[in-house]
Amino acid sequence: MKQILLLVVVTALTGCNSWVRVTDAGETVREATAAQVSNCRRIGRATANTMSRVVFVERGGERLQDELLRLARNEAGDLGGNTIVPESVISEGTQTFGVYICPN
Numbered sequence: 001m002k003q004i005l006l007l008v009v010v011t012a013l014t015g016c017n018s019w020v021r022v023t024d025a026g027e028t029v030r031e032a033t034a035a036q037v038s039n040c041r042r043i044g045r046a047t048a049n050t051m052s053r054v055v056f057v058e059r060g061g062e063r064l065q066d067e068l069l070r071l072a073r074n075e076a077g078d079l080g081g082n083t084i085v086p087e088s089v090i091s092e093g094t095q096t097f098g099v100y101i102c103p104n
Contacts, residue, residue: 020050020070025077031069032083032102040083040102046075049094064090072097 048071050064068090076084081099088096 020067022070023074023077026074028082029073029076030083032085034085037083037085037100037102040100042098042100043081044079044099046072046084046097046099047094048072048097051093068095
């Protein structure tokens with residue numbers, strides 16, 4: 001019975017779209033590539049962290065990436081940036097992003 005309950009909880013938790021909501025400041029931030037920010041000013045770095053697994057179940061790569069992007073957009077918006085660029089690969093639920101101010 002405990003195993004069934006655990007399975008139901010894990011399934012429900014991993015089925016959620018995202019635990020993170022984009023803030024008002026984060027709504028103004030877009031993702032770009034390094035080549036797209038040549039005319040922008042770098043203002044800092046955002047390090048996004050989230051759970052890479054729930055209980056003993058690995059979270060899906062797409063879901064994990066989406067959540068990290070949402071966290072980075074929120075942090076970049078708080079810093080006054082309007083663009084983020086991934087600077088690392090995801091490692092144990094962590095990814096680093098450059099934060100930039102780009103002309104519209």
